[in-house]
Amino acid sequence: MTPDFWNDYGMPFLFMVLQIVITIGAVIFSVAYLTYAERKVQGAMQRRQGPTTVGPFGLLQPIADGIKLLSKETIIPSQANKPVFFLAPMLLFSLALVAWAVIPVSAKIVIADINVGVLYLFAISSMGVYGVIMAGWASNSRYAFLGGMRSASQMVSYEVSMGLVIVCVILATGTMNLSEIVTAERPVWLQILLLPMLVVFLVSILAETNRAPFDLPEGESELSGGFMVEYSAFAYAMFFLGEYANMILMSAMATILFLGGWLPPFEIQALAFVPGIIWFVLKVCAVLFFFLWTRATFPRYRYDQLMRLGWKIFLPLSLIWVVVIAGTLLYMGRI
């Protein structure tokens, strides 16, 4: 092995592996403590305590939960389609991880700064539906199948308006590179113009990640757990990790598209001494809090109401807003 080969391929490869390991570690750690935060926040909103027993303030609870899940027995339904049955959770989880490759957590820290970052994110998030639909079909159970069906139509419906919201942001910033979207100049009128789209986006990501009040694919009251009813132990843990990793990913997406990424809030220069990554994490946490907040406060939607909201309200609204934003930008001479 020549030193050239080592320098050309060996080092970059090791560096890549290191980046991947750090990203996965960070995501799994965040997922673990997101579950803790969820239980604590919901506890506080419902006048309960949440986890308190394992470790100080119950801080070791997620780890205990993880060990418990991993030590359980994996049960495979005898009628299940085995390859697809196991492919589904893997797909869901790995999709939630690969998307992090393009997320700029600060001005310098990004694994792949590609030109079509937004489209990449959108493509990855639009593939998430396969994990759910495959799980629903492969389990060979009616509950799971109904959950998968619901999820497929729900995610496809909300993707449409999400896509149009993303088009609005691309129009306003004039780029598809995520770092450039963050740093793009945004006058106040443009931010006000994008505000309705932020609302649409936040509601759409709730539906896209199957979270309350749009958690019909899981709907425990009528589907007893929906598409993942047949999963146990590690496969279930993968779904769980995937769902929460997706929540964090969508929050990061909202942060980058609308909340200014790693920049200090309201672009106050006095706050610029704080490293960008801290602002990024804080903003993501704020969006995640919104996820938990809605879960604790809103009752589940009925399925036809969900579809109506997606197709009859969000789709026309975001479509009109694309035209409004394009027209305003043209009037202001920005395009």
Add this chain to the structure above:
Amino acid sequence: MITAIAFYFFSAVLLLSALCVITARNPVHSVLFLILAFFNAAGLFVLLGAEFIAMILVIVYVGAVAVLFLFVVMMLDISFADLRKGAMQYVPLGILIGGLMLAELVTLYMAWPAKPPVEALPMANVTNTVHLGQVLYTDYVLPFQVSGLVLLVAMIGAIVLTFRQREGVRRQKIAQQVSRKQADVISIEKIPTGKGIG
């Protein structure tokens, strides 16, 4: 070297999964292989430096078209083994059509002008997304808009064909529900004891 390895890898997986689409016994597996094929085609586009087309391929075909496809196939309860029984009788026809298409492709390849009629565009230092947009909305604006219109017509056609107005179905009218006042629907009566509402 990496590019070459990636190319052969993507192409091999693409061809294999395309083969599996038609040989898989389970229709759902067929669709899943089709999705894998789309995905690898996107990988090939990335290798060509056409990242915009690659992403759009994934978003449109993998994220939307194939989902609907899978949706329909999953709902079907047909045994493809039964369908396959008579498949052999169509082999001559299949070979005929396949041969015809191959012949056409070969003729097209022979007749293709040596220099492509589209000249390389002067803007070299813009990303290919910008490039594509500029070409689509200047030189090819008419074909582009016409194809958009054709798609719109197809969409409206599909809606018109499948839309059925059924009689006797009560629909939820949200505006009506929201505009309802308490006074319109509830009246509070003071009922005297022992007399009832009469």
